Amino acid sequence: MRILIVEDDDSVADALQKVLATHGHTCTRARRADDALRLHRAADTVLLDLGLADGDGFEVLQGLRRISAVPVLIVSARGDERSVVRGLHLGADDYLVKPIRMSELLARLGVVTRRRAAGQPAPRVQVGEIEIELAERTVRVAGAAVALTTKEFDVLATLARRPGEAVSKQLILDEVWGDTSHGASRSCDVHLTQLRSKLGRPELIETIRGFGYRLRTTP
Numbered sequence: 058m059r060i061l062i063v064e065d066d067d068s069v070a071d072a073l074q075k076v077l078a079t080h081g082h083t084c085t086r087a088r089r090a091d092d093a094l095r096l097h098r099a100a101d102t103v104l105l106d107l108g109l110a111d112g113d114g115f116e117v118l119q120g121l122r123r124i125s126a127v128p129v130l131i132v133s134a135r136g137d138e139r140s141v142v143r144g145l146h147l148g149a150d151d152y153l154v155k156p157i158r159m160s161e162l163l164a165r166l167g168v169v170t171r172r173r174a175a176g177q178p179a180p181r182v183q184v185g186e187i188e189i190e191l192a193e194r195t196v197r198v199a200g201a202a203v204a205l206t207t208k209e210f211d212v213l214a215t216l217a218r219r220p221g222e223a224v225s226k227q228l229i230l231d232e233v234w235g236d237t238s239h240g241a242s243r244s245c246d247v248h249l250t251q252l253r254s255k256l257g258r259p260e261l262i263e264t265i266r267g268f269g270y271r272l273r274t275t276p
Contacts, residue, residue, distance in 0.1 A: 058083070058101045058102060058166070058170065059085070059101045059102075060085070060100060060101065060166075061085050061086075061087060061093065061096055061097055062077075062085070062086050062087070062104045063092075063093040063103060063104065063105045063106055063109070063117065064086070064087075064088070064104070064132075065089070065106065065108070065110045069155075073132075073162075076159045076162075076163075085099065088109075089110065089112075090111050090112035090113075090114075090116065091112075093117050094117065094120050094121065094124075097121055100127060101127070101128070101170070102129075102169065102170060103127055103128065104132050105131050105132065106131075107133040107135055107140070108134065108135075114133065115235070118131070118147045118148060118149060119147055119231075119232060121148075122147065122232060123211060123214070128150045128170060129148065130149065130151045130152070130153060130165060130166065130169060131149045131151070131153065133154065133155060134154070136154035146227070146228050146232075147231055147232060151165050151169055153165065180192040182217040182218075182220055182272075184220070184272065184274060185261075186198055186199040186200075186258075187256060189213065189214070194210055194214075196213065196256070198256060198258070203256060204255075205255060206248075206251075208233060209251060209252045211232070212249060213272075215228070215233060216229075216271070219272070220272050220274050221273070222271065223269060223270075225268055226245065226270070229269065229270070249262065249270070
């Protein structure tokens with residue numbers, strides 16, 4: 058397996074690389090947030106530290122989830138409940154708190170990769186006449202391309218990755234805005250209104266009062 062280690066601590070990165078290499082994995086190291094976003098395409102799995110010198114690991118995770126479904130395991134010294142919950146809500150496949158046991162890391166890697174292989178979400182979602190290409194970030198309605206803003210597509214993609222599921226508004230705010238303030242909530246409402254209008258299928262995105270939204274799987 059090709060593993061990208063996003064870690065700015067040399068001693069931690071070296072220890073991870075040594076153990077993973079002895080178990081047949083090929084490792085690449087990224088010290089900076091921008092390197093992680095650039096190098097992830099050549100990786101099968103990403104091990105992500107949250108405390109990077111040039112940025113926060115949560116921002117890296119958000120950036121990855123906008124462009125990739127690569128499995129991400131957070132490996133961080135932050136063990137508080139809020140950080141763990143936020144990491145999982147933003148799309149991490151697992152969360153390990155340092156110091157980690159290498160045997161546990163290897164076991165969790167195996168679980169994540171098996172789960173992904175068994176249920177890899179399709180990069181293309183179709184509901185009736187609406188086609189959503191997650192990888193290419195394009196949308197077509199009855200064969201005609203629809204121009205969406207970056208935020209509009211990100212909101213739609215958050216729902217399209219979970220078709221038919223109830224998705225909380227908080228999760229959308231975390232994934233798209235990285236913020237749950239009143240201003241971000243209002244912006245989310247506006248983008249959803251614009252999105253429904255552009256798609257011409259207002260019933261496609263169902264409002265779940267007091268919770269969030271659902272991308273309907275039937276037209």
